[in-house]
Amino acid sequence: MEAPPRHASAFALDLGPEKRLRWAAAFVFAVAAAALSFALASHDAVADRPRCSEACWFGLTLLILPAAAWLGWMLAGHVPLRLRWDGQAWHLGAACAPGDMEERAVHVRVALDFDDWLLLHIRSTRGWAPGRYLALCRADQSAHWQALRATLYVAVQQRAGEEGAPPWT
Structure with missing residues (x-):
């Protein structure tokens, strides 16, 4: 007996935007800025003619750290998006203001799956754009988590059965 096809x-x-990811990016950027600042300060300290005193480097570091953390926070964010599966294809568009970003067909692939967290x-289905990564966690999507996971994996099986389907979906 053959099972009916799953759709x-x-x-x-x-x-x-995933807040924990934004906090992690802010932390990484701040640590990187601190490491760079301390490396420059130590290099300047052993130079023949130091350009800046230790207090000056400390002050510069105190200015650079919040700026780097802010930059990491901003780069990890994105506008609210709506990811939609219509039964045939995935679509991505703006969630709140339809005029900001038109909905377009996309290929969605699970890059990492840790049960409570997905990457x-x-x-895009058109062009050679490198794409983007979206991090999702069960805590933020608890009401839709099981449906999302089921749809992601059934959609992959469904696309794999089609002729001409790209291998990355």
């Missing part, structure tokens, strides 16, 4: 039903999910690789 994922329509599904939509609103995605905001999705999203590529």
